[in-house]
Amino acid sequence: MNSLSRRRFLKISSATVVTAATLSGSWSSIVRSAEKITDKSEKGIRKVATYCDICFWKCGAIAYVKDGKLWKVKGNPLDPLSEGRLCPRGTGGVGAHFDRDRLKSPLIRKSHRGEEKWIEVTWNEALDYIAEKMIKIKSNYGPEAVALFSHGIGGNFFKHTLKAYGSPNISAPSFAQCRGPRDVGFRLTFGEDVSSPERTDIRNARCIVLIGSHLGENMHNTQVQEFAEAIEKDASIIVVDPRYSIAASKAKYYLPIKPGTDLALILAWMNIIINEELYDKEFVDKYGFGFEQFAAEVQQYTPEWAYPETTIEPDVIRATAREMALHKPATLIHPGRHVTWYGDDAQRSRAIAMLNALMGNWGRKGGFYYPQSMDVVAYPYPEYPKSEKGKVDNPDNKYPFAHETITTGIREATLSGKPYPIKGWLVYATNLLQALPNEEETIKAIQNLDLMVVVDVIPSEIAGWADVVLPESIYLERHDDLNVEWFRDPFIAIRQPVVDTPDDQKPNWWMAKKLAEKLGLGHYYPWKDIDEYLEYRITNSGYDYNELKIKGIIQGEKQPIYFDEGVPVEFHTPTGKVEFYSLQLAQAGFDPIPKYKKPKEGPHGYFRLLYGRAPVHSFSRTQSNPVLNDMMNENEIWVNTNIAERYGLENGKYVRLKNQDGVVSNRIKIRVTERIRTDCVYMVHGFGHRSKALRSAYLKGASDAQLITKYEVDPLMGGTAMNVNFVTFEMEV
C-alpha cells in the first residue's frame, strides 16, 4: 500500500514538474490542483480542465495527458456550452500542439516585407525591437498611429497594453467582415445585439428558418447540438440556400434561392404574414413601433413579385410563411453569423429581425432568450490615457451605425494617411490576408507601415509580411483570461496549461506584459503573473479559485431568461419599442424600412463565388493541425453537374478559378455535384495557403480570399460584403 502510493506520488511529481517548468513563479497552487485531478484518474493519466481555443466558441474541455504526452481533449461535462461534447475541431485540438509547422522562436525580418526570410532572435531582442519602434511612432505620430487587430479572447492582454499605450484603434474582422451587419440590424430593431454565443433558443424552437446558415458544416457547438435536438423533437425546418447544405438535407422545406435575393424572400414572407394576419398581434401591438407604415410598405412585395427575383415559387413562399406562423412564437428565423454577403447586409439582417418580431419570439421560449452572466470583478488598473484624436476607422461617422471598430477602416487610413496616419500594426491571431477582402489593399497598407508585428501560433500568410513574428504557445500550453460567459446558463471558465511548449513559444499575457514594461507602462501590469491576476479576479468575486482550477468551470445560479420567467421587457431602441419603422435610419438618410435591391450579375460565363465552413477547420488557422489536416487537407470547388458537363469538368480533377478581375487561384479539386445551383460555385474558406513555412497546407486547395478582390461596403456600418465576386474555370494542363 505504502509503496503503491509512493510510486503514484513519484508519477505525479514528474508530471507536475512539466507544468511547473513551463512557467516560472508561484505555481504551487496549480501543482496542488493537478495532483487532486491526478488522484482520481487512471495510472499514468493526468487530466486538466481548460477551455478550447480552436474557434471562438470557448467550450469547456478536459485535456488528457498520458505518460507525460498530450493524448486527447474531451468536453467538460460541467460546461453549459458543450455539455461535455466538443466539436471535431475541439476534439482535434491536440493536433495544434504537435503541429510540425508551428512557429518556434521569435523572428525578425531579414530582407524586404513579404519575403519570408528571418533571423531567429531572443525574446528580449524581439520585444526591444518592437518597443523601440513603438516609442518612435508615438513621438512622431502619437500613440493612435499604432493599431491592433486581434481575434479571440487571447487578445485581451495585448488590447490592455495598447490601450495603456494610448491607442483606441483596436479591431477584429469579426465585426466588419462577419457578424457586424447582423448585430446592427438587430440593434436597430430590438435595441440589442444577437451576441456570441448567439442567444438563439434553437433547442426549444418548433420551427427553425436558416437563411444561408449552414449549421452542421458551420460547427458552432451549442448551436449544432441544439439543432440536432430540434431535429429529434421533429421541429419544422426551413432552409434557404443556393446550395443543398447539410442543414438543407434536414429541412421540411428547402428553398434553393438565387444568390443575393434573400431580402426579396423575407419581404414576401412578411407580406403574407401581415396580409393573412398570421403575426403575433399581441406582441406587435404591445411592443411594436411603426407597424402601420411597415404593413403598408410591404404590400408591394407579393410572392408573385418575389418569384422572378428569388426563383422560389409563390406557393412555396406562402406555404413556408404559414408554416412559420403555425409555430409562433417558437419560430426562430436564425440571424446567421457570417452575414457580409451583398452590401445590403445590415438591412437584410434588420428584415430578419423584423420577421422574428412578427413571430413575437423575442424573450420567448424557442426564440431569442436573454443571456445571463456572473459578476466577476475586473482587475483594477490605472486609468488609460485619453486619445485626443479618437478612432481612425470611421472618419466623420461615415458609417453611422458601426458600433465596433472597422478593420477595413483602419486599413483605409493606413493607405491614405487620413484622417491621420497609421504607422504600426500589431496583429494577434488573425490572418488578415484571408480575413479581409482584397489582399492587394492589405499588402499596400502594410507597405506604408514603420512596424508590423504578428503574434501567432503558426506561420500564417500575414506573418509572412511582418517585421517581427512572435510565436505564441497554443491554448493547451498557456493561461488566458477568464471566460465569463453570457449564456443561457451563466458560468466562468478558466484556461490553464496542460503541457509544456515544445519550443521557445510564450503565452500572450507574458508577451503583452513584457512589452508594456519595455514601453515604460509596467504599472499597468501590477500583477506578477497571470495566476495572480486570475486568482485576484476570482477570489474577489467571491468564488473559489482552487475549485475553478480543478473543475474548469464554475456555474452560476440559474436566472430568468424569458419574459415569462421575469425578464423585464425593455427595448433599448430610441422609441423603447421594437422598431418596424426606424426613425434613426430615416434621419441618417437610410431606408427606415428595408428595401430590396437587385443583386448585380456577373459577366457572362462567370459563376458567383460562394464560400463557407467545413466542420473540421476554423478559418485559415487549422489547416496545418495534423489531426484536422488528416480530416480534410484541401478544399474543393462545388460545381453543378450540368455546368461541369458544359465546361468539361471532371469530378476529382483539378482546375483553376479566374475571377472577374483576372486573378487566378491555385489549383483546386473539382467536386461535381447536384447539390448546388447552376449560377454559383462554392468552396470552403481557409485553404490555398501561400505561406511556404506552413508546409503541410502550402498550396493545398484554393483561397476564396484571394479571389475576393471586389467587395461592397454596407452603407450603414461599413461591413465588407464578399459574395459579389464571380469566377470562371481555367483548365489545368
Added chain:
Amino acid sequence: MARYAMVIDTKKCVGCMDCVVACKTENNVPESFNRDWINFESIGKFPELHLEIRSERCNHCENPPCVHCCPTGASHFSKLGGIILVHHDLCTGCKACLASCPYDARFINPEGYADKCTFCTHRVEKGMNPACVSVCPTHCMYFGDIEDQQNQVSKLLASRKYITLIPEAGTKPHVYYLI
C-alpha cells in the same frame, strides 16, 4: 451472451467527423489512415434531393468474411460481445481480410498488421462507450448490447426504421442506421 452493436441516427447526424477525429486521438490511428469515416450519399436532381449521412466503420459482422479468410487466426471474434478484433502478433499482413471486407473497413497499419475499428474494446471493457459515440455532438450515435431488450439500442431498433449496409453480402452487420 452480449452482442454489441452501434445504432446511428442518420436523421440527426450532420457528418461533422467528430467521430473520426475522436477515434484518431483515442486510438492513435496513424496519420492519413482512418478507422471510421463519413459517407454522404445523395439521390435526385437539384433541388429535389435526398441526402443520407452515415458514419461508417467496421460492422463487426456476425458472419465476418475477414475472420473466415484469415489464414492465421489473427482476425477473430473477441470474447467481448462479438466484437471483431485483430491479434497484431498473429497477423502476417497478407491483406486477404482487406480484400474480403465489403465495407473496405480495414487497412494496413504502417507497422504491417491489418487495422480497423475495435469498437474501442479498451473502453467498452470498462463500461464506457466507444470514443466516437462518447463525443458525438449531435448525440446521433448509440452503443450497447442488442441481446438486452432493455438497452437503448434494442429499443431504438424496435421502434424506428433502420438499414444495415450491404445486407445482401450476407455478412450480418452490427452497425445499424436509423432512417
Added chain:
Amino acid sequence: MNELYSTRNNNLIDPYVHVWGWEIPVYLFLGGLVAGMMIISGYFIFNGRYKEEKCSCNFLPIISIIALSLGMFALFLDIEYKVHVWRFYTTFQITSPMSWGSWILIIVYPALAAMFLINPNNMLKEKIPYIKKISEFFSKHPYLVKNIGIGNMILGGMLGIYTGILLSSLVARPLWNSSILGMLFLVSGLSSAAAFVHMIAKDRYERELLAKADNSFLVIELFIFLLFFIGLFTATQVHIDAANLMLSGSYAPVFWVFVIGLGIVIPLFIQSLAVNHKIQHTPVAPILVILGGLLLRFVIVEAGQYSKWITTTLAK
C-alpha cells in the same frame, strides 16, 4: 443517380481497392503453372514414361520447384508483416483458403522432390550417392512410383484449384464470387504447363501430345469462361457490373485482345494447324499461351479488386 462522397482516404483502399499489386498475380500464375506441370509429369510417371531418358517428367519437377519458389517469393514480397510470415504455419484455419494453400504448398515440395528423385540426372546421382540410393530404391518399387505420380496429379489439382478459390472466397469482390474460378485457374494452369512442356520437351511424342492436350485445355478454358460469365450475368446487379468490367468496361481491351485473342484463340488456331501437320511447331503459340495465362491472373486480380458491392442503401 446516386452521388457518393466519402471522407475516407486509406492507402491501398481508396479510391478503389488495390491491396494486391503484381506479386499476387505472378504468384497465382506460377502456382497454376506448377500445378499443371505436376499433373503432366505425374501423369507421365503414372503411365511409366519416366523410364525414358528424354521424358520431361525427369526435369519438370526441378523446374516446378524453382517456379514455385519464385512464386512464393513474390507472395512473400506482398506480405506486409514479413517477420510474421511463419504465423501461417502455427495454425490451420479450416475456413481460410489461404491457410489451406500454405499447407498444400508445404506438401507440394516433398511431392515434387519425390518425383524428381525417381529418375534424377546422372551427374547428380554420381556426385551424391545418397540420391543414387533413393533412386535405386524407387526403381525397385514401381508401385510406389505410380503412387507418387498419382499423388502429384492430385496435389497439382488441389494447388491449381486453390489458386482460384483463394480469390473466390473473398465475398467483397463480386467478380471473384464464382467457384468456377478454381476450375478456370486449374485449366489455365494446365494449359500454360502444357504449352511450356510443348515448347521445351525433348521428345517429339510428348510435344505432339501436349500440343493436342493444350488445344483441349484451351477449348475447355473458353467454355469455363463462358460458364463464368453466365454465372455472373445471372446473379445480382453487382455481379453483372463486375462481369461488364471485363467484357465491356475498362479491363475489356486487355481481356479481349490479350487474354482471349492472343492468349487463347490465336494459339489454338496455330496449334491446330501444327498438330494437323500443316505448319511446323514453333514456340510462338506456347509463348502466347503462357503470356495469356499470366495476363489472365493480372486481369482477374485487378478487375476483381475494382469490382465492389455498391452501397445503394439509400432509402428511395
